[in-house]
Amino acid sequence: MAGLTGAPGDCFGGEGALLSVEEAAALVAARVAPLHGTETVPLRAARGRVLAEDLTAPADLPPFANSAVDGYAFRRADRPPGGTLPLAARVAAGQPAAPLAPGTAARVLTGAPVPAGADAVALQEDAAAEGGAVTLPAALPAGANIRPAGEDLARGELALPAGHRLDAAAIGLAAALGRPALRVARRPVVGVFSTGDELVEPGQPLGPAARHDSNRHTLLALLDALPAEARDLGILPDRAGATAEALRAAAAAHDLLLTSGGVSAGEEDHVRQAIEAGGALHFWKLAVKPGKPAAMGTIAGTPVLGLPGNPVAAVVAFLHLARPLVLRLAGALPRPLPRLTAIAAFAHRKKPGRREYLRVWLIGGEAHRYPRDGAGLLASLARTDALAELPEDLTALEPGTPVAVIPYAGLF
Incomplete structure (x- = not known):
């Protein structure tokens, strides 16, 4: 083996x-x-596995420019002094968008494609639509409220490297890239x-x-x-x-x-x-x-x-x-134990030369020590939520001192 x-x-x-x-x-x-050895598994079975291939974006993600808000798409150069443009189209998520006709605006909903030619989207709360026209705010920067194509990942960009442990976010990313299954390490x-x-x-x-x-x-x-x-x-x-x-x-x-x-x-x-x-x-x-x-x-x-x-x-x-x-x-990329910094709410004395771990509760950024230290006290692990890590050269820890802690979450 x-x-x-x-x-x-x-x-x-x-x-x-x-x-x-x-x-x-x-x-x-x-x-x-x-x-x-590797195997290919569906996304539903991939959580916790180790990716055995580089995952790259086969296309831009998102694949097209889309609206980040419910609002009105327009070309800033077309906005007249009074700020009112006729509404020429309505685009919802999942619908294709025709190019924006010069001198017009389009009603767009969140996630909808932004019509070609538009370079800003006005938030509906900042605009006033009436009688087939919309009055737009005076100043919006180029690209306002538009999520451009490839904003998340550009085509060919490395999304996840081989050796990455697949969690919920990684599986969601693979799905967004159109992958129904992934090759994972044995x-x-x-x-x-x-x-x-x-x-x-x-x-x-x-x-x-x-x-x-x-x-x-x-x-x-x-x-x-x-x-x-x-x-x-x-x-x-x-x-x-x-x-x-x-x-x-x-x-x-x-x-x-x-x-x-x-x-x-x-x-x-x-x-x-x-x-x-x-x-x-x-x-x-x-x-x-x-x-x-x-x-x-x-x-x-x-x-x-x-x-x-x-x-x-x-x-x-x-x-x-x-x-x-x-x-x-398992072929996973190295991943150290997670460590946070807390404030010690206790005093402790130790001999130098060994790294010592104390069982603690984390409450409001403070580490509170479990009252007993025996290595055979399994209940002390079940009743706490982290290990306070005291370095080898430390001999005295005073209340109020920052201390590294290893939370159990994700490990236990």
Whole structure:
């Protein structure tokens, strides 16, 4: 399936190395090749897909000069001193317009073609029509209230480049250009595992030391916001042999594997060892909090990304590692996480060296901190709407200080 470029023994970071967010993104861009293969889909099925062709305008958009208002089209040089011209025509949207006869005006409605020869349209509120004639305002600039042909796009102009992720506006633009379908990149097939003997499927009874698996369902939902085909591969037990065999089998049928848990140095953490045993390990620890433990490598040429087990850490690592990796495999143009600036409504102290993410509410331009910080508090994500991003060198944040925030909208 898909793979990482570079020599099998190349490593993204040493055993104790901490990679910054930017270094991790650069490594993904350098090592991961986009997938091959495209398909043509109707516009109704194109939302969220990645455009696999440059979309150019086959004709001017709009294709003809049209009126931006309900009003009266005329040639400014024909306006007499009294401002009154006879009305010679009426043109509605969808009707062809004959050239404007010299010394006359035409009633035009919004979207209607502007008759050839007219160089301005007077807003109906600024004119007075009576008895088959119209009195026009004294001064209008050339082109007033006229949308010229090609105002949006000129014929042959690039409308959208290959690699553009298709949203509602892009699909509407394709429709305006007369395209009923678009050629899009093949979506990467992403398999998602959870790991841990303590995990139980939602809906099943819990034992005395068990808990319901949430990470897998969170990651699958996050993948739904990306151009990917996500597959639920269930829960891996805490057994080295079973973990290695499951990853090896899944690698043959997927373009990317995601796991959560099992990437630390504990006795029951087997994902990292399974990657080493089945392929090549390209491992780093990310310089973020939460989300430090992460492992990446290949098994049979398929990228495998091991995310942390704590729910909040898994989400933070997903946004910085899995998201750009999926977009890269899908052939999408690079798109950084959306960031806004808010005013901190709280104080915070941190150690230097790691980028820290705090869960916040955004209220009237202010970021209000969630009262608890634990990396295992999934409710803290459900109850907030953004992550406040504190840079590596920051040690103290005071109320009233501008802070970068990453809103969940569009990501979750």
